[in-house]
Amino acid sequence: MLQKIKIFIDSIYFTNALKVTIAAVIPVVLFSLLGEFRIGFTIALGAFFTYPSDIPSSLKHKINGVLFTALLVSVINLLVNIMYPHSWIFYPFLAILIFMLSMISVYGHRATMTSFSGLLAVSIAFSNLNTGWAMVEHAGLILAGGLFYLLISLVFYYVRPNRYIELQIAECIKLTAKYLKLRGDLWTLNADRKLIIEKQLHLQVELNTIHENIREVLIRSSTTSGSSNQNRKMLLVFISLVEILELALSTAFDHNKLHQKFDEHPKVLLTYQSLAYNLAASIKQLSKSVRKQTLYTSKYDLLHDLNSLSHAILTYESDLEKTAAVEGVFMLTTMLQYAEKQIEKIKIIEHAFTLGSRLQDLKGKDKDLEKFLAPHYYPLSTLTQNFSFSSSIFRHSLRLTxxxxxxxxxxxxxxxxxxxxxxxxxxxxxxxxxxLTKARSFQRMIGTIIGGLIAFGILYFMSDNLFISILAIICMLLGFTFTQINYKVSATFITMYVVFIYGIVTPNISDLVQYRILDTLVGAVLAFMANHFLFPTWEFVNTPIHLKKSITANQEYLKEIALFYNKKGSISTSYRLARKNAFIEIGNLMASFQRMSQEPKSKQRQLPQVYKLAVLNHSLLSSLASLGTYIQSHKTSSASEAFNIVVETVDNNLKNAIEVLNDTTEIYDESIAQKDLSIHFTALKNIREKELQEGEKFNPEDFQLKMQEAQLVIEQLVWLINLSGNIVKATKTLKNT
Incomplete structure (x- = not known):
């Protein structure tokens, strides 16, 4: 129990909540002792307004973002106070202000949080309207609160400069371990593979988010202030985690076929599954070590597991005649080599956390890293291009206004x-x-009612202001902590905090609780009704866009793989970018499906078809990763003409799917394509036959590698053809229903 509490206190959510709580409590306590509670409370409001903009980033962007937000909320408060007495201009001004604050969300996550801070400042401005010099003083105190919050945030940063990224890396390791465990589950006989793949897709959404957070901090910091030893170490770990994820995805096999093939030799697959589980457990243990800041000592002997798999393969080969076992041995050898690569990556991470990392450990992997970041560039054209009903942010801005x-x-x-x-x-x-609006409406209403009743009950029996103040601080801290974890719990604690504060400064607390609950119910109902009836943006409108992006990303990844197979050499930045985008877009597609599944049944148009396309694109990505990983980690022969023709066919299939989604003419006649494919498949089979006939030209080891390459490449290309063809069919079904 104590360990769980320690982990909770050390979490990012608690740390962020502690920063804003300290920044809000100190001025209130200090100025209350001086008899100026109003000044302290206004400064606390400034800290509260500024806090949302303090998102993960480099130190430079952190400071600039918080400073801009602090100044913005101060100016907004001043403008609302100036305009309020002039009703003929106030309402148009308020509408334009709210709309433009909401629209700046088009510039990304930081802009979205700054927008949220500005909107909070607009709403709270009406709680204390001033005139004359008082409104200037009030705005100045809000600015002071924002600056004080920045000071507290910087103190936390310099006291523990690397803790945030350590916790993010620990969470990334944990999610990657979970992904590896799911890949291991696929090897269970009669496993529910549809459910496992669905879990993988949901997990990919989480991984995309945390990968982006880590890139923003690690890469942005190294490009703006140079690369420290700690930064290099974390960068090496992160790159290794991305490669582990690609390797995990690249074990793309027809599991039903494999189980049938090894039906009489189940031990070899169980041995591989055991190794897969131990790979996941090993890095999960590493995640706990990083989070707890304890010395890491591996509990798992992965090399022993690897030897067990190698021995199981030899046993399988000896139990069968050589010609009967050859295909199975090639499959198992490929799996063994994937496991070897995984262990190699895991050992790199273990080495980084135990012995430290050196500059040469990156081996050029940190080249062109800035290209993996979304550029911090805010052209006016981005804003003006979104002034259209086709923009979801424009619709939301109108709805909110x-x-x-x-x-x-x-x-x-x-x-x-x-x-x-x-x-x-x-x-x-x-x-x-x-x-999300629907969920938050109910969660906030429930949290407000529960929090109001609990706080009212405490105030009914307890009147000691010191005790109530301590409870208010605790509730504020917990309320901010649970905002991203459990919104209902967060709303409960925030309500208790507000009621306690008013319980200290006002006598009619029962009326306050009633109005607080009533105000919340009215606001929640208005928000829910607006999202349903006022310029609604249903996800089925956006789904084709995410589908096209996912298909296009896979298409670009395929092109980079084919280019690398033909030209060899080292992995290019464009290859790594294409791989990154393919992973991101499959996560975005699944996130779109998740949002659609939360909408009213009448708006869940083609939900099964969307899910089917998400699974097909995920399978396509898995097959591409298998092909790409193999040619990266093996010395391969020259790409054959048949390989390039089939790759072109897959590319045409994907183009065709995009054209279907665009409602334009299809690229080529399917009957001709099918006729061509039969020729290409024959050519692919001839590759293997040719290698068999020329086997004596190579030594046994080279011959085995050539045969393994021929089998894996043929298998993945056939699989790519089938998947891309199914994507075309699924997109047609989607458009025709």
Whole structure:
């Protein structure tokens, strides 16, 4: 139990919550002792407004982002106070302000969080309207709060400069281990492979997010302030984790066929599965070691497991005649070599955390890393191009603007105590995604009711302000901590915090609780209704876009693999970028499917077909990774003409699928394609026959490598042809239903 508490306290969520809690509590306590609670509370508001923009990034971008946000929320508060008395201009101004703040989300994640901070500042501005010099003073105190939060954040950064990236790497290792475990599950006889693949796709969404966070911090830091030893070590670990993920995905086999082939020799597959599980368990243990900051000592003898698999292959070969065993031996040898590569990557990570890493360990892997980052470039054209109903951010901005204005009018003309709380609820709940808005609406309502009742009960029996203040601080800390973990729990603690604060400064606490709950219910209902009826953006509209991007990314990855197979040499940056984009887009496609599955049944158009295409694209990516990994790690022969023709056929299939999604004419006649394919398949089979006939020209070891190459390349190309053809059929079904 104590260990779990320690891990919780050491988590990123708790650390971030602690920063904003300290930045908010210190000024309140300090100025309260001086008899100026209002000043301290306003400074605390500035820290609260600025906090969302403090996202993972390099130190330079962290400082610039927080400074800009602190200045923005201060100016917004001042402008709202200046415009409020002039109703004839105030409402147009408020509408334009809300709309433009929401629209800046087009510039990425940091801009989205800055937008959120600005919108929070708009809503809270109505809680304390000022005139004359008072409004300038109030805005200045908010700016001071933002600057004070930046100071606290920098203190945390310099005290533990590497802890954030260590925790992110630990989480990345943990998710990668989970992925390896799922790949091992595929080898279980009669396993529910559809369910396993679905879990893999969901996990890919999580991996994409954490990979992007790590790239942003590691690569951005190395490009702006140079590469430290710690940075190089973490970069080496991260690159190795990406390669482990590619290797895991590259074990693409027809598992039903394999089980049939080795039906009478189950031990060899069970030995491989045991090795796969130990690979996953080994790096999971490494994740725990990094998180707990303990010395890592491996509990698993992976080399022993590897020898066991090698021995099982020899046993299998000796139990059968050589000609009968040759195909199975090639398959098993490929699996053995994949496992060897995985162990090699794991050993690199273990070495980094135990013995330290050296500059030469990267071996040129850090070349052109800045190309793997989204550029921090904010052209005006990006904003203007999104002024269209085809843009989901434009629709959301309009939706949010109208809903907030309606909420303001409702709160102003009906007997509500705190209009700003209706606005705050709308801002927090109303998301571009229908599913997330729906979930947050219910979670916030439930959390508010539970939190209000608990806090009211405590205040009813307890009146000691010191005790209530301590509870308020604890609730604030836990409320911010659980924001990303469990929103219902977060809403409960935040409500308790607000009620405790008002319980200290106001006597009519029962009325406060009632109005707090009522305001939240009204805001939640308005947010939910707006997302359903006001310029809704249903996911079935965006799904074809994600499908095209995923197919295109796989297509580019295929081209890079074919180019490498033909030209050999070292892995290019364009190859690694194509691989990265293929992984990202399959995750984005699955995320789109997840969002659609949360929408009303009437809006879940072609949901089964979308899922089928997600699985097909994932399988295609797996097959591509198998081919790419093999030719990277083996000395291969020259690419045959048949190889290039079949690759071209796969490429045409993928182009055809994209054209179908675009509602344009298909590229080529399928009957001609099928006739051509039969010729190409024959050519592929001739590769193997030719190698058999010329076998005596090579020594036994070279001959085995040539045969293994011929078999794997043929197998993957045939699989690619089938998958790409099925993608074309599935896209046609999607468009015709």
């Amino acid at each position: 109208i809903t907030l204005l309606f909420g303001f009018v409702v709160g102003a003309f009906l007997p509500f105590q705190n209009v700003y709380w209706i606005l705050l609820t709308i801002i927090v709940i109303l998301r571009p995604s229908y599913g």
